[in-house]
Amino acid sequence: MIGFANIANAQSDTDESLGDESVEVLQDSQFEIVKERVNSLEKASRRFDKIPPQPDLTSEKKTFEYDVQDFEIDFPEYNPRIRMLKIKNEGVPNYTSNYLRLGFGNYTSPYFEGFLANQASKEYNWGVHANHRSFVQGPVDGKNSGESSSDIALFGQYFGKVVNVDAKLNYGRNGLYYYGYDAEQEIPSADSIKQVYNRFGAQVRLENAEQEKFVYGVGLSYDLVSDKFTSKENNLVVDLNGGYLIDDKWRFDIFGQMIMSNYSNEFYDRDRTAVNVKPVLTYSPDRWTLDIGLSFFSQNDTIGPISQLAIYPFANFEYKLNEKVTLSTGFNSGLNVNTYAELTKENPFLSTMANLQNSSTMFDIHASAVMKVNSYMEFEGGVSVSGIDNQYFFVNDSLDRSRMNVVYDNGTTQQMNVFVATRFKKADLYSLAFRFDYNSYKTKNLEEAWHRPAYTLASDFGFKVNDQLRLGAAFGVLGGIKALDENGEIEDLKTILNLDLKADYSINEKWGAFVEIDNIIGQKNPYFLYYPTRGVQFLGGVSYSF
Numbered sequence: 001m002i003g004f005a006n007i008a009n010a011q012s013d014t015d016e017s018l019g020d021e022s023v024e025v026l027q028d029s030q031f032e033i034v035k036e037r038v039n040s041l042e043k044a045s046r047r048f049d050k051i052p053p054q055p056d057l058t059s060e061k062k063t064f065e066y067d068v069q070d071f072e073i074d075f076p077e078y079n080p081r082i083r084m085l086k087i088k089n090e091g092v093p094n095y096t097s098n099y100l101r102l103g104f105g106n107y108t109s110p111y112f113e114g115f116l117a118n119q120a121s122k123e124y125n126w127g128v129h130a131n132h133r134s135f136v137q138g139p140v141d142g143k144n145s146g147e148s149s150s151d152i153a154l155f156g157q158y159f160g161k162v163v164n165v166d167a168k169l170n171y172g173r174n175g176l177y178y179y180g181y182d183a184e185q186e187i188p189s190a191d192s193i194k195q196v197y198n199r200f201g202a203q204v205r206l207e208n209a210e211q212e213k214f215v216y217g218v219g220l221s222y223d224l225v226s227d228k229f230t231s232k233e234n235n236l237v238v239d240l241n242g243g244y245l246i247d248d249k250w251r252f253d254i255f256g257q258m259i260m261s262n263y264s265n266e267f268y269d270r271d272r273t274a275v276n277v278k279p280v281l282t283y284s285p286d287r288w289t290l291d292i293g294l295s296f297f298s299q300n301d302t303i304g305p306i307s308q309l310a311i312y313p314f315a316n317f318e319y320k321l322n323e324k325v326t327l328s329t330g331f332n333s334g335l336n337v338n339t340y341a342e343l344t345k346e347n348p349f350l351s352t353m354a355n356l357q358n359s360s361t362m363f364d365i366h367a368s369a370v371m372k373v374n375s376y377m378e379f380e381g382g383v384s385v386s387g388i389d390n391q392y393f394f395v396n397d398s399l400d401r402s403r404m405n406v407v408y409d410n411g412t413t414q415q416m417n418v419f420v421a422t423r424f425k426k427a428d429l430y431s432l433a434f435r436f437d438y439n440s441y442k443t444k445n446l447e448e449a450w451h452r453p454a455y456t457l458a459s460d461f462g463f464k465v466n467d468q469l470r471l472g473a474a475f476g477v478l479g480g481i482k483a484l485d486e487n488g489e490i491e492d493l494k495t496i497l498n499l500d501l502k503a504d505y506s507i508n509e510k511w512g513a514f515v516e517i518d519n520i521i522g523q524k525n526p527y528f529l530y531y532p533t534r535g536v537q538f539l540g541g542v543s544y545s546f
Helices: 002-012 340-346
Strands: 099-105 109-117 124-135 147-159 163-177 194-208 214-227 232-245 250-264 269-283 288-299 309-320 325-336 359-374 377-396 404-426 430-442 455-464 469-479 482-484 490-492 496-506 511-518 537-545
Touching (some): 232 340
Antiparallel strands (some): 109 124, 194 214, 250 269, 377 404, 404 430, 482 490
């Protein structure tokens, strides 16, 4: 628990009430592209619709063990409904050392990160990861726009002859200020606009070790989120899965999941439950694969237009044209369970009384092509068209513009995405990744798709100069965002441009130094209306591996 003590000490130097899953994604303008805010059923998802395999973009960054493909593009976190670029699974990372990183930057921003784990073992793995990053000052009225993020996670894995066990325990605390107020009015005190989120999570999953013909698994997860005021949500998820390989071409799987959620504040207390059963039949001859199935589920949420009983079909087809080109298409649908935990991660400036309703993906038709030029270069392009009932958006409150509300398009929101992407990686010497997305929305009852970008560009580059020095750069663009101002007028937000640079230098086998310059362009254009982001940010520090 040494890492936790360091977090607490670092946090007390800035703001004793700040911490967790950083709002830095907003002020640093961090942008991460995923198909949608969805997890697979097998991993205790909050959504039931089937999605294509995706790389894990949420794992903790092992920054001391610098990997050029681990560089992130800092834009506000937003999850457009798009199909993710498929990247070859690199497998479980082999941690060769534990590390500590200490740094300090402008805006009075201390930084700490630590990782401790056992040596690689065939029987078990365990570890702890902790980090802290805070900004005492921000872009508006100094401390009135500061923020802080602290978290600690303990994980363990056991690989037995009969069953494998995977477990994780995590706690996070993040704070921010509602600094989107009118600066021409009386400036509020920092304490009156402070918000703090505490998040606790625990997960455990068991699955059979021998998975030749029959596969089974069971998972249990619990998470709790509470804010500084009276909002609190408990989520318990139980998921089961089983699969049987009929022969070398046919396979049958079945997934089951129950989500039990309770959200409360000073005015009301709501219980929400959703149950899903999804059988899947897979046919996979030599060059193509077809998945078909149905999702049967029920939910007891009577707020909103979503049916309490429904059946959602899905089908996905993939064809390997040759060794270099793969084509895929599919039709998906399913229930989207929107929780307070997820919505406050996406937009932490929400009002303390959240309007929680479920959404429903009525159809999601996608098609894409992947071309692997060689072992280190690939291209992908695709298009998807979807219709979502009761889709959610964010707007500023008309009485207090610094608070944001969740609003729903009470009808079917039509969405289209077109993307092109490429990835190039030559061993650990250098890498280049690029992706451009164009998104269009046609709402049913709302004027616009509030706070949803029309286009995004994300690119990053990493280069190993020598065994001691590694360089990285990232550039991104995000634009076409429309917002509703406090007077009810439509406002077009300016395009966000972002350029980051970083360097890691190994002094010897134990010690290293690093420098990062974020938002070098110095642009402060907001992602959420009335919330400008920080300008140029410098961070420098040292690292120690043991």
